[in-house]
Structure formats: structure tokens, C-alpha cells
Amino acid sequence: MRVEADQPKCVASGQCVLAAPDVFDQDDDGIVVVLDDHPEESTHDDVREAAAICPAAAIRLADK
């Protein structure tokens, strides 16, 4: 799985950080930062949940 975040779209809701804290963080302004763009299998459900609840549809997932 490859994880990308579209920072200009991010509205700093923090939802992704709560759903998948090992994969997402926020910078000093609260804007999303991807910590691990090829996260481990064990996090995939959480990452999918993060992408699903992101209010701004700022998280994109690809297969590889």
C-alpha cells in the first residue's frame, strides 16, 4: 500500500492521526504529514479508515 496526503486540501481535523497514529502526524500548523508512505500490513485497516473519515478527502491510497 502506498499512502499520499494532499496538504493543500487538508483542513487539520486531526482525524487521520487519531485513526492511524503510526502513519499520520501533523506539522506545527496542524497540517497532515505522512510518517510512513509504505506502512506495514498490520496498519492497513486503520489507514483505510483514516482515508474514509478524512473530511477533505485529502488522503489517497494506491496498491503499491
Next chain:
Amino acid sequence: MTETVADTAAGLPAYPAPRAAGCPFDPPPVLRTLQTEKPVSRVRIWDGTQPWLITRHEDVRALLNDPRVSADSTREGYPHRSAAMQGSDPAAQTFLTMDDPEHARLRRMVTAPFAIKKVEALRPSVQQIVDDLIDTMLAGPKPVDLVEQFALPVPSLVICELLGVPYEKHDFFQRHTKVIVRRTSTPEEVAAANKALTDYLDELLADKLAHPAGDMLSALATERVATGEMTRHEAARMGTLLLGAGHETTANMIALGTLALLRNPGQLALLRETDDPKAVAGAVEELLRYLNITHSGRRRVALADIEIGGETIRAGEGIIFANDIANRDPDAFPDPDRLDLTRPARRHVAFGYGVHQCLGQPLARVELQVVYSTLYRRIPTLRLATDFDEVRFKHDGIVYGVYELPVTW
């Protein structure tokens, strides 16, 4: 619009609609009917106009994040909540009712303090505030009004500390906020309340500019106003928004949540007995979903023709998103009318959806997690000190809740 008022107004449901007698936690029954039979439907609002009502969870999420939908309340066709809101001065607008890029520019100036880690760092002081208020209640006479003595002070103290507003002024800003969130207030009353609050914030900002401290208003004053990035008036409006949004909502969740739990003792026991922060966090999401206190809908206007649910919403037509019934959509939440603190509820839309999704949600979550995991443990025999039928609900409020909650132990 092709239909005339006479064609349609008669048969259209009125919105907001009344809740069913005896079911104060459930959305109005007509919303469930619409969700099942006509999920994208016109309704009739106070001024006789007929905006669209969106009731399905999936449709709410899709459209609230659609750039063809505008939150700008100065646009023709915007479905205002009341005459008072319609009449409000455009200069009183905040980013809540602006579109990008203006909305994004202003929102980003205040996102920093609401980042998860910064809010997490406030948890000990929130816990202290909650513990102190409980100590005071336990030491005093009973019964107490939980709204006055606990539900309102918790978020007020927290937001005052964060913004740098003296808490001694809480009578003043709570009084004015009450006027703003009451649907029955007159335009003059709302304008006067808005002005009083904005003037106060403006003075406070001038003071912070001269004597900056480590709070949010000082940061706005020194980093944004002094640099010319925003005017003092814009900063004052922003301060008013944060102060208002920061205490009414959370206070209503605390009091209404407590009442809902007292009526569902099995669920209350789950909260009282758990030590697991994840279980508490999950319980908060479910209470947000189930209670959905922002019961007067998200208000928007279409910028282009939009096809949805077999209907065409034309450019310039108003749209209301009923997030309360969306949170009871059986396609998103099985057995939706059951309060089940163990269900996965994260996908609720109680904080809205799209670029306007609640800015303060991380703070609201920490406050509610601390409150719900502390209050019922420290006062395990907490109970209602009046008949359930006597409790007065905020049917006419922009935000739902209870006016008072007499409790004893």
C-alpha cells in the same frame, strides 16, 4: 425553480420538524420517513422557501465535500435558520460561512493550537478542571443543576484558558451566546449580542497586542494583526466564533450525554467500569453520533446544477444537510437508534463533513473523554433529581441539549 409555491408548499414537510413526544433523543420521525422514501427532498422553512433536505449518510458526505456547494450565507438562496440570522451584518461573518480560498486562509491561521498533540498536552489541565468542579459539587448542597455547576463551566474554563479570555467574564459571554443560539431571538437581539461580544474581543486584542501572553488571542494579535495579515476586526470575529463554538456545544454534549446515560444504565456501567482509553474514546464517538446536538442542519447553497438521488438541485437553490438523521442511517450504522458505546461510530457526521468540519473537534473529544471517564466514577450514585418528564429540552435551540439537569447522589 419550475414549481410555484402554491404547487408544492402545501404538501412539503416543515423543517425543522418536531421530535416525537417521549423520544427526546431521537430525531423527528418525519426525517426517518424522508430518508426511507425521498432522501433528497424539498422542505418548507420559516420564510416559506423550499430548500432541499439531504438525509442519507452517504449523500451528506458526498455533497458536503463538493466544491459546487457553498457555505456563503450572503448568497441568494442560502437557507437561513431564522430572520435574525438572515438579517445579520455581512461584516459579522466568520470563516464558518465563507468559501475557499478565503475560508482556508482564515481557518489555517487558527489550526495550530487544535493539532492532536497540542490538544493532548492540555489533557492534564482539563482533568484538573473537571476534578476541581466535582470536588466543589460534592462539598456543596444537593441537588445541583449539572448544567450550571459542571457542564457549562468545563468547556468555558478550557476555552478561556486557551484563548486567554478572563473566566470572570463568563456570565457576560454566556448570556450573549445564549441569545445567538436561540432560534426565537429577534434580528436586533442577535445583532446586539454579536456586537457586544465582538467589541469585547476587540478590546481584549488591543490589550494582548500591548501585553502579549502565551495564549491564542496573543498569538493572533502579535503574529497576524500586527503583521497586517488580518484586521483587528477579523481577529475579533474569529475570537467570538471560537469562544461561542467552544463552550455551548461541548456543554450540551456533557449534560445531554449524562441524561442519555442515566436512561441507559447498562451503557453507563460500561463507561464507569472501563480503564481503557480506547473504549472511552469509542464511547464519545457513539454519544456524538447518537445525540447529534447540531440538530438544525448544515446550511448551504448550490453553485451549479447537481444531480443526486434522482433529483436535480439547481444552481442557486438552498440545501440543508440533516446530519442528525444521517447519523441514524441504517446503511451506515446497523440498528441505528440503539445507543451502543461499543460500536464503531467514527464515521458519524456530528462534527459536519468537508472543509468546514469542526475545527475544535480534537479539543471537544479530549474534554468529553475526560468528563465521561471521570464524572460517573467519582459520583457512582449520580441520579436525576426530578422526573424525566420534567426535563426541559432545547427544542428551539440551534444546538440541542437541556436547559437544566437537576441531579443528586
